[in-house]
Amino acid sequence: MVPDSQAAALAAHVRDIAAVARFQDRAAFARLFAHFAPRVKAYLLRLGADQGQAEDLMQEVMLTVWRKAPAYDAKLASPSTWIFAIARNRRIDALRRDRRARFDAEDPSLLPEAEALPDRTLDAGRWERRLAAALDELPAEQAQMLRLAYYEDRSHGDIAQSLRVPLGTVKSRLRLAVAKLRTMFESDR
Amino acid sequence: MIHTPRPISEEWLVDYAAGAAPEPVAVLVDAHLSMCPESRALAARLDAVGGAMLERIEPAGLSAGALDRALAALDAPLPAAAPPAPAAAGRIPAALLPYTGTDFGALAWKPVVKGVEEVVLPTRGAPTHRMSLLRIVGGRAIPDHTHYGDELLLVLEGGFEDGRGHYARGDVCAADETVAHAPRADRGTDCICLAVTTGPIRLTGGWARLLNPLLRLRHR
Structure with missing residues (x-):
């Protein structure tokens, strides 16, 4: 893909996530699914899941995309980075049965952010x-x-x-x- | 003044961001991230490496009806809210709470050598890895040792010095088989660390060498 069409595709994914968040737009979700579901499944297969496990976990990931869309912030991560992180975390949770508590931004022991971090x-x-x-x-x-x-x-x-x-x-x-x-x-x- | 921790070495953040870190390492990195803004920023960037790879991966074929199945699931009622993630208890990072509880004092500390106590924190999988809390009495030291694998010490309370540098809350002291050190706690306060090792440590000083066979046993 030439950079311009890449940028256009990225902007379209961002709009689709926003449409899911605001209007529970199923057509937008179907477009996200068409692009990301086969990639998420391919990623899970590479990590050693079998066809059935990869398919099931991919379904969970895409359902999470639907439910968490309101929390997506395009300033912090591109859609592919956000969905990668969801897939990685879902897989770890599946392996560890959710015992692990991930740090969260509300944690009072967090130090204040350094100023103007590039990301x-x-x-x-x-x-x-x-x-x-x-x-x-x-x-x-x-x-x-x-x-x-x-x-x-x-x-x-x-x-x-x-x-x-x-x-x-x-x-x-x-x-x-x-x-x-x-x-x-x-x-x- | 609040100490601003030094960021952990990149290879550990790559393991973490890639989802390849074994449970004890992931827990230690999580706890470090909660205290170190600079590492948080780099971890977020490394997530983007995963995102870029997701864009380049050869897409897999989906089963027939995969989209219909997904659309049908959208209307399912939300599962009962998962119990809220534990909030950090005072100065204990949230990532540790499932393993330590909120009161370090209530744990079953076992003496290792004079002035050093330890609680092993069991983790799933990764039989080669071991996670524990270490408490070093102020002014005391872990005997001079080197390592068969990696050792990570995340300072939770107090501080220590190991001849290579001084480490305070949030800092990670990383050592491997090329490093021999004897972390000594600052005088006046006990130092509590989260320790993750990927192989037994090997004591190098005098009489303490005699303890080595014992340490190998304790490791498993």
Whole structure:
């Protein structure tokens, strides 16, 4: 996809989430489903779910999208990032039967936000288009680390074991990858 | 003055954002995030890496009628409200409450060495990982040790110094097999840490080496 059509698709997803939130718009939900459901299922399959589990969990994720749409904030995350986080969390909850309490923003032990964090001041869409470009520019060995982490559910310790690479090497590759992405974020301010 | 914690190393945030962190690591990162705005900002960015990957993934075929099934589910009544997530109890991060409860004093602390006590906090899965609370009496130290895997110490109360730096509430001290250290609590206050290890620790100092076989047993 050329960047312009990507931006248009992203804006359409944002509008559809807003329509679900405000009007319980089923046609908008069906459009979100058409784009995201096959991706969420593919993601769950990659993480080792079988067809039935992936399909069931995908259904839960999309139902969560319907119910949580009013909480979506386009300034904080693009639709794909928001839905990725829902899918990741639903899967962890399914594995752990919900024992874990995730931190929430109302937690009184939270320190006040640092001022003007870039992710609060940036338009998530513009930011994520640059992220996609930056991911393409990462050296293969760094991109591989991120792929193994996000697509195969490997912690950096697991990656070191399965690739027979020293733990320190895996850590430094991940840190370099994140540093590259960070440079991009800072230059975008 | 409130101490602003230093952010945890990137590899742990990647594990967390990717959903690849084993339960004890995820709990420690969660607790750290609740105290460290800078790590929260980076974790949010790393979620976006997942979002970008979701856009690039080869979409999977859905079962026949998947959309109809989804549309039919939209009208189902909301499930009974889940019990509200526990709010943080004073200074204990919410992520820890399911494991520790609200009163550290009520836990079954066991002595490890003089001036150091521990409570193991059982977690599911990840048999190689171990999560515990450590309490180091002010001025006392964990004996000099190195590690077979990773060790993460998140400071919850007080502070300690390990020759590489000083750590206070919200800071994470990370050590692996390349690091030997002996965290010493600041004088005057007990230091309480959440400890996650991915392998047994190995004591390196004098007589304490004799305890090693014991520590390996305790690990499992």
